Amino acid sequence: MAAHVELxxxxxxxxxxTALQGINLSLDTAEFVSLLGPSGCGKTTALRLVAGxxxxxxxxxxxxxxxxxxxxxxxxDMGMVFQAYSLFPNMTAEQNVEYGLxxxxxxxxxxxxxxAELLELVGLGHAGKRYPHQLSxxxxxxxxxxxxLAIEPSVLLLDEPLSAxxxxxxxxxxxxxxxxxxELGITTIYVTHDQEEALSISDRVAVMYGGKIEQVASPAExxxxxxxxxxxxxxxxxxxxxxxxxxxGYVDYGEHRLRVQAAEGLPRGERVLLLVRPETVxxxxxxxxxxxxxxxxxxxxxxxxxxxxxxxxxxxxSGERGMTADVPPARAETLAxxxxxxxxxxxxxxxxxxxxxxxxxxxxxxxxx
Amino acid sequence: MKKDRIAPSAVVWLVLGALYFLIPLLAxxxxxxxxxxxxxxxxxxxxxxxIHDPNFWTTIKLSFRLALETIVIGLVLFVPTIYxxxxxxxxxxxxxxxxxxxxxxxxxxxxxVGLLKFYKDTLHAPFWFLGKPDLFLVGAYVILAFPYIYFxxxxxxxxxxxxTLTEASQNLGATWRTTLGRVILPNIRVAALxxxxxxxxxxMGEFTxxxxxxxxxxxxxxxQINQDEAYPAAAATLLSFGITWLAMxxxxxxxxxxxxxxxxxxxxx
Numbered sequence: 150m151a152a153h154v155e156l157x158x159x160x161x162x163x164x165x166x167t168a169l170q171g172i173n174l175s176l177d178t179a180e181f182v183s184l185l186g187p188s189g190c191g192k193t194t195a196l197r198l199v200a201g202x203x204x205x206x207x208x209x210x211x212x213x214x215x216x217x218x219x220x221x222x223x224x225x226d227m228g229m230v231f232q233a234y235s236l237f238p239n240m241t242a243e244q245n246v247e248y249g250l251x252x253x254x255x256x257x258x259x260x261x262x263x264x265a266e267l268l269e270l271v272g273l274g275h276a277g278k279r280y281p282h283q284l285s286x287x288x289x290x291x292x293x294x295x296x297x298l299a300i301e302p303s304v305l306l307l308d309e310p311l312s313a314x315x316x317x318x319x320x321x322x323x324x325x326x327x328x329x330x331x332e333l334g335i336t337t338i339y340v341t342h343d344q345e346e347a348l349s350i351s352d353r354v355a356v357m358y359g360g361k362i363e364q365v366a367s368p369a370e371x372x373x374x375x376x377x378x379x380x381x382x383x384x385x386x387x388x389x390x391x392x393x394x395x396x397x398g399y400v401d402y403g404e405h406r407l408r409v410q411a412a413e414g415l416p417r418g419e420r421v422l423l424l425v426r427p428e429t430v431x432x433x434x435x436x437x438x439x440x441x442x443x444x445x446x447x448x449x450x451x452x453x454x455x456x457x458x459x460x461x462x463x464x465x466x467s468g469e470r471g472m473t474a475d476v477p478p479a480r481a482e483t484l485a486x487x488x489x490x491x492x493x494x495x496x497x498x499x500x501x502x503x504x505x506x507x508x509x510x511x512x513x514x515x516x517x518x
Numbered sequence: 519m520k521k522d523r524i525a526p527s528a529v530v531w532l533v534l535g536a537l538y539f540l541i542p543l544l545a546x547x548x549x550x551x552x553x554x555x556x557x558x559x560x561x562x563x564x565x566x567x568x569i570h571d572p573n574f575w576t577t578i579k580l581s582f583r584l585a586l587e588t589i590v591i592g593l594v595l596f597v598p599t600i601y602x603x604x605x606x607x608x609x610x611x612x613x614x615x616x617x618x619x620x621x622x623x624x625x626x627x628x629x630x631v632g633l634l635k636f637y638k639d640t641l642h643a644p645f646w647f648l649g650k651p652d653l654f655l656v657g658a659y660v661i662l663a664f665p666y667i668y669f670x671x672x673x674x675x676x677x678x679x680x681x682t683l684t685e686a687s688q689n690l691g692a693t694w695r696t697t698l699g700r701v702i703l704p705n706i707r708v709a710a711l712x713x714x715x716x717x718x719x720x721x722m723g724e725f726t727x728x729x730x731x732x733x734x735x736x737x738x739x740x741x742q743i744n745q746d747e748a749y750p751a752a753a754a755t756l757l758s759f760g761i762t763w764l765a766m767x768x769x770x771x772x773x774x775x776x777x778x779x780x781x782x783x784x785x786x787x
Contacts, residue, residue: 200685200689201688202685202688221688222685222688222689223688223689223690223691223692223693224691227689228689228690229685229686229689231682231685231686233679233682234682235679235682235683235685235686236686237683237686237687237700237701237704237705238678238705239701239704239705248687248690248692248700249690249691252690252691252692252696253691293686296686296690297689297690300690300691
């Protein structure tokens with residue numbers, strides 16, 4: 150089946166800065182794809198190109214096989230919800246939703262019916278007569294969503310629509326966006342820098358960095374099998390241990406030799422990034438002076454209480470190597486700071502990324518662990 | 519609960535400020551009540567004289583017409599220009615801001631002499647242009663009103679997120695014209711009205727250009743009658759003052775109604 154929306158080799162520069170470097174992305178009909186990445190990675194630039202507010206230097210944007218690259222934004226038939234509150238302040242919620250329908254010269258009776266349906270859909274059937282300044286931020290974004298959907302767009306574009314809202318409303322509204330998207334079966338591109346948001350509501354996630362797409366995958370695959378060191382750093386919390394392949398099925402992390410199934414068959418001595426999720430790490434008090442094979446031995450240096458788990462950090466005496474483990478809070482209480490412990494993980498749970506194309510000096514960003 | 523009270527010193531300053539404005543008005547009013555022949559208080563003869571003077575009505579109508587034409591041309595010229603500058607050419611804003619200050623620093627007498635010389639001697643403009651207040655005077659008044667309209671509109675455009683509103687409108691299928699007419703203009707209405715009424719006040723009081731270009735507008739009428747009839751001149755001044763205040767009151771009422779629906783949108787970019 151041909152893709153509903155296709156971005157082909159999109160390049161865009163602003164002066165000396167190259168914001169997009171040959172983006173390729175395909176979306177099937179009714180698919181929800183998130184563009185996820187840090188500030189300045191090019192995700193909003195890509196979305197603005199799709200919406201028609203900006204033009205690529207080269208490349209194509211196709212919807213149902215039709216080239217829309219040079220088509221004006223008002224002729225693209227796409228609905229967009231903006232990061233900023235974008236409701237027209239001089240119009241009520243109803244009038245905002247009606248705006249696109251009036252432009253399309255739809256009969257008044259049809260317009261009234263559609264407005265009522267959409268405001269009901271976003272849970273604001275009672276607030277149609279209110280002006281934007283009489284609505285909360287969350288309500289304004291709901292009206293903006295209803296307004297974008299009113300024109301029955303072929304593609305829905307959402308540019309960080311929840312970033313200005315408080316945490317609780319953000320979670321509520323992102324679930325509603327997903328519910329509405331599934332209900333209407335509308336192809337959606339969602340831009341966000343919040344990985345939790347992207348992973349929780351998307352069919353697929355495209356992680357962007359430095360104007361490129363690093364990986365496109367389902368949330369589960371992205372979390373379990375990050376394709377690049379950046380994705381491993383960006384998605385979730387991850388122990389990223391610069392190691393070298395030792396014997397078959399083993400890697401050396403400093404003086405710690407660790408059993409890793411993924412290392413089987415790899416050439417000895419190859420530099421690799423060992424990826425271990427904290428929730429797979431088990432911590433046990435170490436016997437005096439003992440440093441068993443297959444474990445990282447060190448001292449507990451910090452506890453971070455996260456509600457359902459406590460994040461425990463251990464470091465070896467040099468302070469250069471260590472691991473992080475998520476353990477139940479009650480168990481963490483038995484591991485006081487300074488306790489000598491060993492950390493192990495199931496050999497099949499760890500992933501390896503080759504560092505062959507990374508500089509010798511490569512070190513994981515400690516802040517993004 | 520503690521009630522907010524106005525400080526006594528603030529009351530003193532308010533009273534002093536009010537007196538500063540009201541005493542000349544009161545003096546003019548008392549002066550205008552002097553009898554036309556006797557010069558003694560109190561008679562409304564001067565007001566009767568003015569109201570029955572056809573020149574009063576002719577000139578005030580002309581000045582109002584010129585003000586309206588100036589407002590229309592000014593807004594038609596500057597609203598799309600300033601909109602475009604805010605949207606596409608924000609780097610030009612300081613330059614336009616500087617240009618808008620030029621009419622403040624060039625005295626009207628220099629402006630009118632320059633304009634007359636340019637049109638007469640350089641362009642050899644025909645009489646139908648130079649002799650018509652609706653063409654020559656309105657052209658000069660648009661220049662005079664430029665700073666007032668520009669700074670009002672600029673403040674209006676800065677109070678809304680022009681980019682997001684424009685993109686939201688276009689995304690819903692609107693053309694540039696529809697966006698300007700249905701989204702942008704209603705949201706800068708108060709700013710446009712402020713510019714309009716400032717322009718009205720300026721044109722209603724502009725004497726130098728009209729006089730030197732030999733047009734008979736309301737300010738030249740006032741000057742004329744002031745030479746011939748002192749008491750009616752005071753009455754005419756108060757009448758024109760009242761008319762201008764009515765215009766200001768209307769902007770206040772319209773602005774208050776519009777202001778209730780105006781919110782700052784966007785979180786910047």
